[in-house]
Amino acid sequence: MVNIKGLTFTYPNGKGVKNASFEVNKGEVVGFLGPNGAGKTTTIRCILGFMKGNSGTCKIDGKECFENAEENMKDIGFIAGEIAFPENMRAKEYFEFISKIRGCDMRRCDELCKMFEVDTKQIIQKLSKGNKQKVALVSAFMHDPKVLILDEPSSGLDLLMQHKFLGLVNKAKAEGKSVLMSTHNFNEVERTCDRVVIIKDGEIRADKKLTDIKNLEKTFLEVYDV
Amino acid sequence: MFNLIKLQILKNKKILLGCMAFIVFYLFTMIMTAELTAPMFENENFQNMLKEMFGMTDAEIASMSGMNGYDMVETGFFHQYYPIILLVLSIILIGKYITKAFETTTMSCYLCLPISRRKYVASTAVSLGLSVLFCGIVAYLIGLLTFNIVDMDVNFWAFSQTVLISTLSSLAVAYISMCLAFSFIGGKYRSFYIVVPIILFFVFMFKDISPILSYLSPFGWENIYLNVIGCPILIAASIYLSIKLFKRRNLSL
Numbered sequence: 001m002v003n004i005k006g007l008t009f010t011y012p013n014g015k016g017v018k019n020a021s022f023e024v025n026k027g028e029v030v031g032f033l034g035p036n037g038a039g040k041t042t043t044i045r046c047i048l049g050f051m052k053g054n055s056g057t058c059k060i061d062g063k064e065c066f067e068n069a070e071e072n073m074k075d076i077g078f079i080a081g082e083i084a085f086p087e088n089m090r091a092k093e094y095f096e097f098i099s100k101i102r103g104c105d106m107r108r109c110d111e112l113c114k115m116f117e118v119d120t121k122q123i124i125q126k127l128s129k130g131n132k133q134k135v136a137l138v139s140a141f142m143h144d145p146k147v148l149i150l151d152e153p154s155s156g157l158d159l160l161m162q163h164k165f166l167g168l169v170n171k172a173k174a175e176g177k178s179v180l181m182s183t184h185n186f187n188e189v190e191r192t193c194d195r196v197v198i199i200k201d202g203e204i205r206a207d208k209k210l211t212d213i214k215n216l217e218k219t220f221l222e223v224y225d226v
Numbered sequence: 227m228f229n230l231i232k233l234q235i236l237k238n239k240k241i242l243l244g245c246m247a248f249i250v251f252y253l254f255t256m257i258m259t260a261e262l263t264a265p266m267f268e269n270e271n272f273q274n275m276l277k278e279m280f281g282m283t284d285a286e287i288a289s290m291s292g293m294n295g296y297d298m299v300e301t302g303f304f305h306q307y308y309p310i311i312l313l314v315l316s317i318i319l320i321g322k323y324i325t326k327a328f329e330t331t332t333m334s335c336y337l338c339l340p341i342s343r344r345k346y347v348a349s350t351a352v353s354l355g356l357s358v359l360f361c362g363i364v365a366y367l368i369g370l371l372t373f374n375i376v377d378m379d380v381n382f383w384a385f386s387q388t389v390l391i392s393t394l395s396s397l398a399v400a401y402i403s404m405c406l407a408f409s410f411i412g413g414k415y416r417s418f419y420i421v422v423p424i425i426l427f428f429v430f431m432f433k434d435i436s437p438i439l440s441y442l443s444p445f446g447w448e449n450i451y452l453n454v455i456g457c458p459i460l461i462a463a464s465i466y467l468s469i470k471l472f473k474r475r476n477l478s479l
């Protein structure tokens with residue numbers, strides 16, 4: 001579903017992604033691991049079509065990401081590392097706006113709001129970090145997307161909501177959706193992911209099935225020579 | 227597209243209200259100042275000072291000394307300052323729109339939805355255009371009602387021309403700035419949008435107004451037909467160019 005081949009993107013300071021190749025198949029959850037500045041977000045930006053790589057390809061369902069960003073976005077649910085919402089908008093208004101733009105009904109949104117206990121009457125900016133994250137989760141899942149790109153999705157969530165969120169990811173996997181999850185939480189990876197991609201200094205250093213890894217934390221630290 | 231325009235206008239409603247408040251404040255200040263200064267034109271010493279310091283002719287002083295405060299504001303507001311105010315407001319509005327549009331948070335929350343860059347730029351341009359138009363009409367109505375112009379048959383066409391040309395010209399100037407900003411500048415140079423209106427304001431205040439009117443409109447001030455046709459073409463070309471250039475940009479959201 002998501003296919004990255006030899007993707008290179010270099011920022012003026014020399015950082016970025018170098019010759020990255022991996023894929024996320026249907027019904028698969030891939031954990032994308034790496035410390036801050038390793039190139040995870042840059043890769044995600046290229047997948048979303050915000051940026052075009054200097055070389056290599058980045059495709060979703062066979063469609064080039066940068067050129068077909070608008071079309072691809074119909075099938076993508078995205079949670080950003082730094083969540084962003086329009087100003088002075090209530091959660092309900094925001095969901096209605098998304099449903100109009102995406103052309104989806106509000107039934108699933110209402111179900112998700114109930115599940116995550118979202119206060120839809122509050123102005124989003126006034127919500128706490130955890131509650132904002134819940135709004136982002138609902139907006140990413142409400143149109144039942146085929147591909148989910150999740151950048152630190154459980155950050156700020158309490159234990160109960162984390163549990164509910166992981167259940168939602170596992171359900172999406174069972175329904176044949178492709179999920180790329182960038183996270184620092186190994187427990188989350190172990191509970192949901194089928195495969196793990198570890199990135200270091202913009203290069204993919206490991207791409208392994210979770211069943212082939214005995215100790216995820218040890219493997220991660222080995223990649224980083226710690 | 228309609229939803230996006232609606233949201234962009236609502237998102238910027240504070241700055242729109244601020245512009246309206248500025249117009250009312252400006253009018254109030256002008257009337258008060260004119261009311262206070264009008265009797266001074268009768269004073270011979272003051273007239274001599276105007277002649278010596280500003281090089282005003284007897285005819286100019288005579289025309290001003292016959293006016294009361296409202297007459298002075300009416301003449302100044304509609305025929306001289308209105309286009310300038312509108313231009314300044316347009317630049318403030320566009321500065322706000324662009325800096326908001328380029329904010330990482332704002333842009334990422336739109337472009338994560340199935341909204342193309344073309345739609346994003348076009349909706350920003352249309353909502354900005356509507357805001358400027360709204361500001362222009364409100365300024366015009368406030369002026370019309372404040373000065374209680376009875377002789378509508380004589381004045382209406384002249385005023386309408388002023389409003390039409392200045393709104394279109396302001397939009398044209400604003401869109402060219404937007405085109406440049408979207409394509410090259412981005413949100414980094416916020417001060418550009420604050421400094422430029424202030425400089426323009428002072429330049430216009432201390433210069434003779436008549437040549438500035440012709441600078442304001444890219445097609446000259448007098449020819450209304452050329453403005454009505456030319457400005458929309460210029461606006462469309464600017465939007466097209468900004469979309470073309472914006473499409474190729476890498477967005478570090």
